[in-house]
Structure formats: C-alpha cells, structure tokens
Amino acid sequence: DIQMTQSPSSLSASVGDRVTITCRASQSISSYLNWYQQKPGKAPKLLIYAASSLQSGVPSRFSGSGSGTDFTLTISSLQPEDFATYYCQQSYSTPRAFGQGTKLEIK
Amino acid sequence: QVQLQESGPGLVKPSQTLSLTCTVSGGSISSGGYYWSWIRQHPGKGLEWIGYIYYSGSTYYNPSLKSRVTISVDTSKNQFSLKLSSVTAADTAVYYCARDTMVRGVDWGQGTLVTVSS
Numbered sequence: 001d002i003q004m005t006q007s008p009s010s011l012s013a014s015v016g017d018r019v020t021i022t023c024r025a026s027q028s029i030s031s032y033l034n035w036y037q038q039k040p041g042k043a044p045k046l047l048i049y050a051a052s053s054l055q056s057g058v059p060s061r062f063s064g065s066g067s068g069t070d071f072t073l074t075i076s077s078l079q080p081e082d083f084a085t086y087y088c089q090q091s092y093s094t095p096r097a098f099g100q101g102t103k104l105e106i107k
Numbered sequence: 108q109v110q111l112q113e114s115g116p117g118l119v120k121p122s123q124t125l126s127l128t129c130t131v132s133g134g135s136i137s138s139g140g141y142y143w144s145w146i147r148q149h150p151g152k153g154l155e156w157i158g159y160i161y162y163s164g165s166t167y168y169n170p171s172l173k174s175r176v177t178i179s180v181d182t183s184k185n186q187f188s189l190k191l192s193s194v195t196a197a198d199t200a201v202y203y204c205a206r207d208t209m210v211r212g213v214d215w216g217q218g219t220l221v222t223v224s225s
Contacts, residue, residue: 001170032209032210034212034213036212036213042217043203043217043218044154044213044215045215046212046214046215048212049210049211049212050210055212087153087154089154089213091207091208091209091210091212091213092209094159094167095156095167095168095169095170096144096156096159096207097156098153098154098155098156099153100153101153101154
C-alpha cells in the first residue's frame with residue numbers, strides 16, 4: 001500500500017505570506033496527486049488535481065507541482081479565507097491514501 | 108454538477124450494523140470512469156478511505172476494514188450504500204460519500220455524523 005506523508009503538520013503564517021506544503025508518496029504515483037482544503041464542519045474541497053491542474057473556481061493563488069514521489073502545494077499570497085487544513089491524496093492505486101493533513105493557522 | 112447526499116441513522120448501538128445511503132443527483136451512477144466511494148473522518152482527525160464500488164458492481168475495500176464492510180449500488184435509484192458491521196465506539200466518525208476519479212480527484216457529499224453508543 002502507498003503511504004502519503006505531509007509536512008509540516010501545522011504552520012503559522014500571516015496574510016500575504018507565501019506558503020508551501022509538501023507531500024511525499026512512499027512509491028511513485030506519477031502525477032496522480034490531489035490537494036483538498038477543509039474548513040471546520042465542512043467537507044473537503046478539491047483544489048488541485050493531477051498534481052498541477054487547478055479545479056474550476058479555485059483562485060489562481062493556489063498552485064501545485066511535482067511528480068513521482070514529491071509534490072508541493074503553494075499559496076502565493078495568503079488570504080484570510082485560506083486558513084484551513086490541507087490534505088493530499090493519491091489516486092494512483094487502491095487503497096486510496098490521504099496525507100495526515102497540514103493545519104494552516106493565523107500567526 | 109454532481110451532488111451527493113448521505114442519509115441514515117445518526118446513532119448506532121455497539122455490535123450493530125451501520126447503514127448509510129448516498130443519493131446521487133446531476134449525474135448517472137451508471138456512468139463509467141467513476142468510483143463511488145465512502146470516506147470517514149474521526150472527530151478531530153484525518154481522512155480514512157473506506158472503499159468504493161464501480162457501477163458494474165466491482166468493489167475494493169480498505170484492508171483494515173475489509174472484514175466488516177459491504178458497499179453496494181442500486182442503479183435504478185441512482186444510489187449506493189455502505190454497511191459496516193460489528194461497530195464499536197472507534198467507528199464514531201463523519202462519513203462522506205464521494206465520487207472518485209483517478210485523474211480528477213474526488214467530489215464529496217456534505218458528510219453525516221454517525222455516533223456509536225448505547
């Protein structure tokens with residue numbers, strides 16, 4: 001089974017900061033990597049699919065990159081509504097696996 | 108735009124079977140290329156993939172839950188269902204139904220909290 005490891009597990013940042021979250025797969029998953037944002041009490045929301053494709057309606061300050069085993073999610077200029085928990089997920093094989101999450105908090 | 112809605116009891120007694128249904132609207136569950144999935148999230152914790160069913164009836168379950176999980180599909184009602192047997196307090200979680208694709212990620216239902224308690 002493929003394991004997904006995110007870092008950091010939590011992050012404090014300020015509005016306007018550039019933030020990067022990383023996700024590592026235990027084996028190559030090509031570009032089958034998705035990123036989600038989750039706010040308290042809500043379902044996760046798809047931000048990025050296929051490692052770097054921006055989901056329709058998602059602001060362009062979000063971007064994703066990587067392939068193989070190493071991936072990043074970057075928020076170019078944090079906005080107040082971006083403070084949430086972020087998860088990566090591999091869709092290369094079953095069982096599907098999620099990273100443990102990165103909680104982005106206001107500094 | 109596909110929409111998914113979970114329904115079922117919010118309270119289940121220990122040792123009983125948890126049963127949830129997901130109603131799909133805005134798209135046919137018989138469409139190929141989609142894996143109709145269940146995912147759960149324990150309170151304050153991360154996301155755990157439970158399993159999925161393809162419209163043809165093929166299933167795949169998380170090995171950690173495989174002995175207790177059954178996912179089925181009713182194409183005539185555009186619904187799919189989850190049964191989790193022999194539940195304990197450790198199965199208390201928000202359960203999400205979802206549409207999974209290999210290349211375009213997951214579309215989520217709103218989630219439903221299921222509490223296991225006597």
